[in-house]
Amino acid sequence: MTTQQPADGFYLRNAASGLVVRAGHVLMVRGTWPDPNAETYWLPGGGQQPGETLAACAEREVHEETGVRVTAGQMLVLREHIAGNHPESNIPAESGHHRVEAVFWCEILHEPATLGGTNHDDPQTGVEWVPLDKVAGLPMIPPFLQRLLPGLAVQAAAGTAHAFYAGDVE
Incomplete structure (x- = not known):
């Protein structure tokens, strides 16, 4: 879905x-x-559609981009x-862009034998399971995550996460 300015x-x-x-x-x-000459990683996700809850948006986007079916739990x-x-x-800055994004903890309902969704973003080149201890060394968007x-x-896995407002961060 494209947002019109x-x-x-x-x-x-x-x-x-x-x-x-x-x-x-x-x-x-x-x-x-954002750089067509450099590889970057991000969590599967994207824009909310009219009439869709943010949790349903996370579920749909994860499936579209990765092929994995999930249920969204706690907003983190x-x-x-x-x-x-x-x-x-x-x-x-002159684009007038203002994005509000929620990150949800998701439980796997079904994982396909081969990762890959049905509706990739144009710059998407792949999907992978990344070891958590390697995340800090990856170029990632948004960088604060x-x-x-x-x-x-x-x-989140232990059930001890507390949702927080990160503010306007890059």
């Missing part, structure tokens, strides 16, 4: 991602965004990204 030059985009962990590995999408993180506040971002992800996954 209104005439006033500003748009707000809700999104959701799934944190899916199995045997000490996190399910991640690999691709060439709520984050915003306002392009105008991040001059280092690859999204120009890189340092938090391993601990967050352990806490």
